[in-house]
Amino acid sequence: MATEDESPSPPDITEMLKDQTSACKAARDAIAAGGEVLLYDGQPPVWMVRGIAATRLRRSLRIGLTTLGLDETVEILRARHRDGQLRTGNIVAADRSWFFTLYFDATGTELLACSGLKRPSQEDGQKLQL
16 A cells, blocks of 8 residues: 555556657556656756756757657746646656656646657767767
8 A cells, every 4th residue: 555655656657648748658658668667756946847858958959869748848848837846757768768757746646748868879879979
């Protein structure tokens, strides 16, 4: 039986991943394939989370990384969630090929957005000099 201090289990996250962004289906698939779900207790302010997502988008575009739903996530955070705090989490694909970021409301009960970043292959990583 789960206590109040425990994070939601992966099946709860899977149910929360609807169609908020184009990354949701891939994130659900990653969980189904054994991906690791990590949820964080901290509640950073929206402006900080939005800034990190926007920076990640700019950098990804500049160096040519493959993303899913990151542009949509930035817009969701800009347009709908201007004040307050958020909770975040991550999904790491079992094969480590994809890394997803989850954005929740302050209570952790509503998933606002999901973005994915494809990990560069060894060859790509050498070209990009990450």
